[in-house]
Amino acid sequence: MGRLEDAKAIQKSDPAKAKAQYKSILSVRPEITDAALKEYEQALMALGELYRDGGQTGELAELVKETLSVLNAFAKSKTSKLVRQMIDLFTTIPNTLDIQINVTKSCIEWAIKERRAFLRQSLEARLVALYLEKNAYRDAIALIDTLLKELKRVDDKMMLVEVQLLESRAYHALRNIAKSRASLSSARTSANAVYCPPLTQAGLDMQSGMLHAEEKDFSTAYSYFIEAMEGYHSQEETKKAVDALKYMFLCKIMENHTDEVNQILQSKHAIQYAGRDLEAMKAIATAHSNRSLAEFEQALSNYKAELTSDRFIRSHSTDLYDNMLEHNLSRVIEPFSRVEISHVAKLVGLDTQQVETKLSRMILDKKLSGVLDQGEGCLIVFEEQGTDKSYDAALKTIKKLGDVVEVLYINQASLLD
Known part of the structure; x- marks a missing residue:
């Protein structure tokens, strides 16, 4: 039984000894033969998995960096696959985003040095995704701009789709919906030209x-x-x-x-x-079905991680809460022409300051006709005025008169000719 098989046999029972044997295999530069390269590859991935399972992120990062110098012995396609597989090992380890970014940057520098253009582009696309995960949107867009110019020159449709989709996500996160939609349209156009x-x-x-x-x-x-x-x-x-x-x-x-x-x-x-x-x-x-703000706030409290960690859910949950609050406030103040803000707050079950802030916003947005008397702590609700139709009628009359004058002018001009 060879060293690799020995290490695999004791990997679960004695991981420390297995690590030592894998390191021993990796310490010797492999011969340029299929068997030697295959053994080196298997030992490398097995040691990386042991580091991953043990949460040894520092050792795993060092292993990736040390391995780069040996990868010249492998075919380019195999090299690209190995580098991506090694970086993938970090994805299941929590709180390793910064380490992933640093390791990916190191691999990009190596790919540039070795003139591995395809691998570099693939790693840069991965780095963009990591930047998005870290909320470093400006860094992501700067890298995307450079990468897209290059990909359009070489006409790499598949990579182009991936990067344009990342660009759409970046602009969406920055709330630039127009640019996000444009990037998504470009990605779909590129996707139509290749197998997706x-x-x-x-x-x-x-x-x-x-x-x-x-x-x-x-x-x-x-x-x-x-x-x-x-x-x-x-x-x-x-x-x-x-x-x-x-x-x-x-x-x-x-x-x-x-x-x-x-x-x-x-x-x-x-x-x-x-x-x-x-x-x-x-x-x-x-x-929402019960129109209960108290139940809504309780749900946000009970499921804080699930509802606030997702930016999309968080944004729309806030809109939903605001709509429910406006609806409840409108219903509560409908019978009154003058009402204490503290009484409104008591009826909807919220803090007085929170209700006052929301009422002032509704007044500014013209969703409520009234004024806040902060000295008295009251809301004064104005009666809704009916729409004055005479103004619209006057505008229509003026427009018709203008049309008549224009027709008379044209007729007069034709008579003079």
């Missing part, structure tokens, strides 16, 4: 759904989220499939179709992915 893998197609559908939701077209967004969920489910991307399901729930809630949420919960995918994420959306749907 299921994961990439699911990503395009997910982004399309999010942008339609930003434009309040929740019906179309729901359709895209279904496609995205099916795509992620087929590729066993559990987390992204759950996200798509959450967004489907959100669309139904925003459309006031909370009764359909229970139907979705009975679907096979919802049953398979049951957990706190879907429970959180069900709690929001119940609170």
Whole structure:
């Protein structure tokens, strides 16, 4: 039995000894033979997996950097695959974003030095995704601009789709919806020219759904989220499939179709992915159905991690809460012409300062006709004035007179000719 087989045999029972044997194999530069390179590759990945399972991020990062000098012995395609596989080992280790960025940058520098253009582009696209995860959107866009120019020159459609999709996500995060939509349209155009893998197609559908939701077209967004969920489910991307399901729930809630949420919960995918994420959306749907701000705030408190960690859910949950608050305030103050703000706050079950701030915003947005008397702590509600139709009628009369004058002028001009 060889050294590699010995190490694999004791990997679970004695990981420390297995690590030592893997290191021994990796300490010798492999011969340029298929068997030697295969043994080196297997030892490298096995040692990397041991570091990953043990949460030894520093050792794993050092292993990747040390291995780069040996990768010249491998074919270019094999080198690219190995580098990506090694970096992928970090993805299941929590709180390693900064280390992933540093390791990826080191690999990019090595790829530039070795003139591995394709590998460099692939790693730069990965670095963009890491920047987005870190919320470093400006860094991401700066790298995207450079990368897109190069990809358009070499006409690499598949990589182009990936980078344009990342660009759309970056601009979406920066709330530049117009540029985000333009980038997504470019990505879809590029995708039509090549075979688009299921994961990439699911990503395009997910982004399309999010942008339609930003434009309040929740019906179309729901359709895209279904496609995205099916795509992620087929590729066993559990987390992204759950996200798509959450967004489907959100669309139904925003459309006031909370009764359909229970139907979705009975679907096979919802049953398979049951957990706190879907429970959180069900709690929001119940609170919205009951028009209860207290239940809504309780749901936000009970499921804080599930509802606030996702930027898309957080944004629309805030809109939903504001709409519910406006509706409840309008209903409470409807019978009054003058009412104490503290009394309104008591009726809706919120803090007086919070209610005062919201009422002032509603007045400024002209959703409420009234004024706040802060000295007395009261809201004075004005009677709604009927629309004066005489102004519109006068404008129509003036327009008709203008038309008559213009016709007379044309007739007079024709007579003079």
